[in-house]
Each structure stands twice: as C-alpha cells, then as structure tokens.
Amino acid sequence: MPLPVRYLQVVLDISDNDHQGRMFEHYMHELLPTFMEKPWPGWELFLSAQRTPSRVPSTEPDDRDYKSYLHIWRLRDYNSLPYLMEYFDDDEVYRNLNAMVLRETQELTGAMVYNPQNNMPSFRPPEGTRFFLYTEMNMVQSPEVLSEYRTFMIDAANDPSSPLSEAFDWRMVQGTYSQTGRLRRYITIFSTSSPLPQAQEAIDWLFEQPEVQNAVVGGKDGIVWKLYEPISYLNEQ
Known part of the structure; x- marks a missing residue:
C-alpha cells in the first residue's frame, strides 16, 4: 500500500x-x-x-x-x-x-482524493505559472454532502472543459484537508498562466455550484482566498 x-x-x-x-x-x-x-x-x-x-x-x-x-x-x-x-x-x-x-x-x-499528486507523484505546478489561487473552506459535518463535494472536485480537477479551466484558466495543483488547527477545513490551490487572473470570477462560479454551496459553512463569505505569485529559490533573483 x-x-x-x-x-x-x-x-x-x-x-x-x-x-x-x-x-x-x-x-x-x-x-x-x-x-x-x-x-x-x-x-x-x-x-x-x-x-x-x-x-x-x-x-x-x-x-x-x-x-x-x-x-x-x-x-x-x-x-x-x-x-x-x-x-x-x-x-x-x-x-x-x-x-x-x-x-x-x-x-x-x-x-484529498482529488489531489493531483495522489496518482502522479511526479506532478508539480506547471511551468509558466503566473499566479496561485489559494482557497480555504470550512466544511459541514454531513458525510453525504461532503461526498458530493468531493465528487464535484474530482470532475473540476480532471475535466479540461470545466469552466474553472476553460473559462477562468485555473487548474488545480493541490487539494488537502487540515490535520491540525480547525478540522474539516479544506485547502485547494489552483494555478494560472494568465497575467490577469480571474480570481473573484472563479470563486463566484464555484459557489454557484450546489455541491459547493451545500458544503461550505458560512455561505460565500466562508470561502477565504488569496493570490500568490510563484518564487523559486534554486536560482537567486
């Protein structure tokens, strides 16, 4: 195993x-x-x-x-x-x-089950990434609702025609859950090569999906997000 x-x-x-x-x-x-x-x-x-x-x-x-x-x-x-x-x-x-x-x-x-490195240990954030969209969501306790959310995120991570990828140019690079601090907190990170990232638009679309709406504590305000820019320490800037 x-x-x-x-x-x-x-x-x-x-x-x-x-x-x-x-x-x-x-x-x-x-x-x-x-x-x-x-x-x-x-x-x-x-x-x-x-x-x-x-x-x-x-x-x-x-x-x-x-x-x-x-x-x-x-x-x-x-x-x-x-x-x-x-x-x-x-x-x-x-x-x-x-x-x-x-x-x-x-x-x-x-x-999480949809984390890209699970089945591809060599997976890394794509070269040419301009921004990362970091998101945190506190989740409900219902096993059924969380199962529906995970199924939705598997599709969002793997379907190139998903609006996250096709319309907003965000691709999942990591999906995890907190094992310390606040439990049932899900962390998802997406990457984009766009110089003008559509972060709020992507979050708005995500929350419009019932599998996400039903799973997040606190409604849309329960989704915390931040933009980061990649940095490499291998070669000094």
Missing part, C-alpha cells in the same frame, strides 16, 4: 521592504539543498510562493506592513519535523532567516 500523501504548509511573514525580501530569498537559496538532502531525505518543497498585499488581492484585510511567503513541503514522515527543527537550530543561516520572520503559521495537511 502506498504511503499517504502528506504536507507541511508554512506561511512566513516578514517586513515588506525590498532589502528584507532579498535577504530572505538569499537565505532560502542557501538552506534549500540542506532541507532536501540531509539529515532526513524525504522532504520536498512542492510549492513556494510570495504575496505582497499591495500587489495582489484577497478576501482578508490587507496588512501592508508584511510580505508573506507560502511554503508547502511534501513529507514522508511527520515525526521527522521536531528533529529537523532541532538540527537547524544550530545552523547560522537558518537562525538569520528565522530572525527575520515576524509571524509564522504551520499546518499539517493530508491529501
């Missing part, structure tokens, strides 16, 4: 100024090989993105003092996390990076 697909989702906020951003990205460039290669192989940075409130919209109030980085790591073993953090406590580059972080949240998540 294959191992379950699991992730660690990290959001790191730093001061929003160019110097801080360049230094943060430099430290990540230095650290990334160590994270992936030792001491515990099995960590992979699946997705990295950045968000500056003055550049991209969201449903949350803008906090223009902060720049946010979203890191999603695929993990082989949750139990390696405390040992890895202890290892990096002695790393000077990690300490310098960590000193820049003003706020940090960590979330352990598991793959």
